[in-house]
Amino acid sequence: MRVSHGLHLTISLSALAILAGCGSAPPKAPPPPEVGAVTLGSSSVTLSTELPGxxxxxETSEVRPQVSGIIRKRLFEEGSVVQAGQVLYEIEDAPYRAALGTAQGNLATAQANIRSTQLQAERYQRLLPIKGVSQQDADNAQASAQQARATVQAQRAAVDAANVNLGFTRIRAPITGRIGRSLITVGALAQTGQADPLATIxxxxxxxxxxxxxxxxxxxxxxxxxxxxxxxxxxxxxxxxxxxxxxxxxxxxxxxxxxxxxxxxxxxxxxxxxxxxxxxxxxxxxxxxxxxxxxxTSPQAILAPQQGITRNDHGDAVALVVDAQNKVEQRPVVTGQAVGDKWVVTSGLKPGDKLIVEGQLMLKPGEQVQPRAPQQVTVAQPASQGGN
Known part of the structure; x- marks a missing residue:
């Protein structure tokens, strides 16, 4: 029994010595965390933007009637290409033919009247020196001749207007293009100044x-x-x-x-x-x-992977970079448009900066880190390097 008690005491003392030795050794510091970082460069980038439109x-032209009347024919196929001057609709032209005939008759009457008034004015002029007619009669004859000539001009204009209106009964395409659906049918009344066009080209x-x-x-x-x-x-x-x-x-x-x-x-x-x-x-x-x-084209654009640009509590864009002492530094940045999976950084970063793109979730500014090549980010070589 004594031998066993002594052996137990010896083991207990040895264990206490071991525990005491362990308590006196300082704990070993953990290694700095590893982060994935890319070295930024500058390159020539063509910048573009997408805009709604x-x-x-x-050219767009609305086909509208210039005279009123009943639509007699439609001479085009909806959705087809029509040529400028092509007849699209025909309006019933009987009233306009009658108006033209009336204007032509009035012109013939005026032309017949001009001959008699002119002869009378010339006759009165010959009689005036021998006091065969009074000056007033001679002046009136001359005025009648001039009025007859003016009447002829007015009737010629009336004939031209009637011809124009008759021509307007053939509604023609003002431009060449594709015509849409017809908004009027054969037999309907077309009126000048109506709100809706007949069709649109x-x-x-x-x-x-x-x-x-x-x-x-x-x-x-x-x-x-x-x-x-x-x-x-x-x-x-x-x-x-x-x-x-x-x-x-x-x-x-x-x-x-x-x-x-x-x-x-x-x-x-x-x-x-x-x-x-x-x-x-x-x-x-x-x-x-x-x-x-x-x-x-931006000749020295800095392209930063989108994973390396985050937002702070205020919503401002920030980036974490590794400085020369392998410590974390936070920088505010200004980004432009996206080029593929990268941002064009216009302020805050420069060529040669090591941008952290992996493992930045729990990092704090000033913390020591161990940079390494990222695993998820492929860094393309810039077309033209500069600004180092």
Whole structure:
């Protein structure tokens, strides 16, 4: 029993010594957390923007009657292409033929009267020196001759007007284009000044696309041009692409024409117009589209992966970078448009910065980290490196 008690005491003392030794050793510090970081560079980037817009016909003409009457014939097929001057409708012309005949008869009467009045005026002029007629009679004869000539001119104008009205009974296409549905039928009454047109013709072999851009964005673009941050005027500057309502890209590129000189006070936007060839008639007036406009080229743009740009409590864009001592530094940034899966950063970052794109969730400014290559972000090499 004594031997066992001594052995137990020895083991207990040894255990206490081991525990005491462990308590005196300092704990080992954990390694700094690893973060995925990319080194930023600068490259030349063509900047574009997508804006909503509507398709409009290059020319639109409403077919309206110039004289009133019953529609006798319709001479076109709805939806077809009509040529300028082509007869579209015929109005019952019997009243206008009768009016022309009346005007022609009045003209013939006036022409017959002009001969007799002229002869009488000449006769009175010969009798005047020998006191065969009074001066008053001679003057009256001369005035009658002049009035007869004026009557002839008026009747000729009446004949011309009657001819014009008779011609208006054939309603012709004012422009070449595709005609829509007819809003009047044979037998209906067409009247001058009526509210609705008979039909509408639209020229759509070329179309306009009117898009709207916020006035503030237009000002920022012009300021960037003046500051040298963008270059403009190259062959790409006039390119405009269309995104159709089904999400597909229109195969033919358009040309930027002009921007309006007035800001819409209700929306604060400016209208920009582009033209597109439309040989197949795919683009229809009124169609909603999105236009992709090339705004310019940024020669030294900084592209930052979108995973590396977050928002603080105030909603401002911020980025976490690794400084020269491998410590976390938070910077406010200003981003422009997206290029693929990256933001164009206009302020806050510079070439050579190590942007944290992975593992930044629990980091705090000033914390020591161990940067490594990211696993989920593929960093493309810039086309033209600069600004280092």
């Amino acid at each position: 509507r398709v409009a016909a290059v 639209q020229r759509i072999d070329h179309v306009y696309v009117d898009v709207t851009e916020a006035a503030a964005d237009l000002l920022n673009f012009k300021e960037a041009l003046r500051a040298g941050q963008l270059t403009h005027g190259g062959p790409d500057s006039a390119r405009v692409q269309l995104i159709l309502p089904n999400g597909k890209t229109y195969t033919i590129e358009g040309e930027l024409k002009f921007s309006d000189v007035t800001v819409d006070p209700s929306s604060g936007s400016v209208t920009i117009r582009a033209t597109f060839p439309n040989p197949d008639g795919l683009l229809l007036p009124g169609m909603y589209v999105r236009a992709r406009l090339v705004q310019g």
